[in-house]
Amino acid sequence: MTKSNPGNYFEDFKPGMELVHATPLTLTTGDISLYRALTGDRHALYSAATFAVSNGFDQLPIDPLLAFHAVFGKTVPDISLNAVANLGYADGKFLKTVNPGDTLTAISDVIGVKENSNGKTGVVWVRTRGENQHGEIVLSYVRWVMVNKKNASNPAPEAVIPDLPKVVAAEDLVAPAYKTWDPALAGSNWRFGDYEVGEKIDHVDGMTVEEAEHQTATRLYQNTAKVHFDAHAQKDSRFGKRLIYGGVVISIARSLSFNGLESAAQMLAINAGTHAGPLFAGDTIYAWSEVLDTAELNETTGALRLRLVAAKNHPCSDFPLRGEDGKYHPDVLLDFDYWVAIPK
């Protein structure tokens, strides 16, 4: 009997199950440096302790997306080792600041299952939370994945489909209250009131991703999905090569979005996210954003609901998204809907 982890199959997931994922992770300033070096992030709030402290933080905090990837990574061996596709995200909330030295543990509740009509696969919904060393939930999100059945002849379970919000309600955002946002240090004079619903921003810059870079980032998050690391096995796969972890695309697109959204530093919620196409090493990521909504949070701070679109080898001055058939443009990698705080 083998001791290696075979992962879970569709039949293994039962609504109500709780999965405590292996390997809690202590995030440190070492991770902050690596995250910056691998994504190019430049938001002052996550670069400068002085800037963070003068805006109400205790110290230089961990970027919410770094915490998200770390929590996500831990779920892979239990949730998506036998996954066919990562279908979507919903109701992601960043609830508490993660600081260097904090240890995150990932725990998932199975909240839905539905077998596909082919009888070979099914969709599993999980709500995953990251807890710090005090047992406080620092972030929480739902994702759903298509998972292989162990045996097609096994009977289909009763379908349970969770009711998920399309958007995190603005009143559910954990609102920071910025005190002394310095526009020169942040990199822009644009503030909350300068952004209008419907406005589109081309982030101009492009970032090419190498094998060594995405592998290093994905290991940093302790995400072990084989498709990202095993070139030998991938030779016989659908794409014939390693596939880049979607979280690498999210973080690089977010970092590129600094150019035009400099003060929109702090992600508050993930409303939805679709990995529309695969990214491979050697491809160049470009990005654009659209303001989908705005919300007042408090006296000093507002929130923008943004659509962040990443495209490969396709500069985004034409804002690629979907074709006339409603399908994603073939160059589009990511369609990501999130709330971000911005000073008034």
Added chain:
Amino acid sequence: MTKSNPGNYFEDFKPGMELVHATPLTLTTGDISLYRALTGDRHALYSAATFAVSNGFDQLPIDPLLAFHAVFGKTVPDISLNAVANLGYADGKFLKTVNPGDTLTAISDVIGVKENSNGKTGVVWVRTRGENQHGEIVLSYVRWVMVNKKNASNPAPEAVIPDLPKVVAAEDLVAPAYKTWDPALAGSNWRFGDYEVGEKIDHVDGMTVEEAEHQTATRLYQNTAKVHFDAHAQKDSRFGKRLIYGGVVISIARSLSFNGLESAAQMLAINAGTHAGPLFAGDTIYAWSEVLDTAELNETTGALRLRLVAAKNHPCSDFPLRGEDGKYHPDVLLDFDYWVAIPK
């Protein structure tokens, strides 16, 4: 007269010589993050401060292999700059926990020399120790290398061949006493009693190594051996390209071995090690393990003596090791024999 380091030749090594190696190194949480990002390590003991502290450590410790590579790296300019081959390791012991902030200095004693019959090379044995800032020995090991003679006409020294143990005795292991090993967080329910001598475990996953990755890891350890870094010079070498540092293979194979040996986190001793074949960028490492022996350490903790085998571009469900001729299978990279602690 040149000021650059020409390295030592066979004639320069005299039994009884002590070599204090250059550049002590302070290891920090930055090194912990990089080690994880470059190897994919997921052992909870070296990932989570909470897990480490609840098992008797003062804080998140440095992985013993990271400390080993750092000490090893320092010996290269003095020991193996003119080496033809790294022949083996023996009697490696991890004696004291290395914590972030500790500074390691490497010191070697020459304990053996033997000229080869060709008169052009000889074998040098050194015992190397790593000391922390308090002068405490944190690790110690013997390695032997084949080194070029400066001048073949120089007379052969009297041969001194050290008597080395085939295996570190179990009673010489510095035994941890785990207190609250949480199987869910560690990633497995398998404990000391679940592993049997003779059992083989295929670790399943593969990891492809890129030039940028092995170079970055090898520089992290301040290992300067030219063969790893100088593609221009290597064009005219035996392999025609850069050779990956064997320590990169050891660490990636160990990280892959998480899958099936999740709770075997803490390396206690290196009994032996052979780099059976060269690894090059673009190759994929797979690994399997065999339980060679077991030992009771104390009430809460035992030790497994494991053979860790790494192979390139060769998934290990057939446990490759040697052919019928007794020679290593051509795909085998590493045959590594070590003791590791595991909770009862």
Added chain:
Amino acid sequence: MTKSNPGNYFEDFKPGMELVHATPLTLTTGDISLYRALTGDRHALYSAATFAVSNGFDQLPIDPLLAFHAVFGKTVPDISLNAVANLGYADGKFLKTVNPGDTLTAISDVIGVKENSNGKTGVVWVRTRGENQHGEIVLSYVRWVMVNKKNASNPAPEAVIPDLPKVVAAEDLVAPAYKTWDPALAGSNWRFGDYEVGEKIDHVDGMTVEEAEHQTATRLYQNTAKVHFDAHAQKDSRFGKRLIYGGVVISIARSLSFNGLESAAQMLAINAGTHAGPLFAGDTIYAWSEVLDTAELNETTGALRLRLVAAKNHPCSDFPLRGEDGKYHPDVLLDFDYWVAIPK
């Protein structure tokens, strides 16, 4: 109206202008580890807290070149986004130790402008300083760049050409006073008195640079110049590929210079610097140094004025620099003139 940063054009720079650059950066031990892993640096003063403290530092300090690159990186979006070429450096001084946890802000004063005769470009001189969280200047340097005009028909400004020293005067160096420099730990017995003006040192070793490595280093410094990152856009550029940031060349050449200049650890000033040729991924950097001058600093410490030359795919035993026509040898990448402290 776009919110992305169009950068400044020649017409935007007015002598007397002050530019506060975006994104102050807190440097940590994470950056120290990454800098070592990306450059191969081995100077004991920046590797070992024990060595640094025993020589008068409070803790393991940040390498002056890492601080320099971080400050430089911040200036790119404002100074050189539309630059045609980085023409030179002068009067660079390292004034105060940067420690882990310090936050650096970059501020530039425009000190000169001169339109070129073609009417399409001009030269801009800026003095840039890096300030820590206490408002103390930790480093300061002048650089000049050729920048595109927005509109060739705009009139030329009055030329202002700053008067710059060819060399930082030895009495302006902030002199460390080493206390207990241990030659074995530093890696060499060579001290101040062993180096003679005119002496040339071949640093022997070579280091090949990969795309993933220079991109990771350049993002670590938050340098966003497009030419380093966007392979898709660079396909249509002059070189057809990504160009490696000149600071990567400086740091790798400095790290290679350890071999022969082991105790010349602490850079005190940058007198001049020319990026003589472009470096691309896959190229191998070699380096040599020449002692241009020496200066007594105090009882324990002297300074060497060194020329550091880097060449690509060209081992430096022949000390390549210029041809008979006075032009740089085509393999030369860097001609860098600096002061460095060294124990007596």
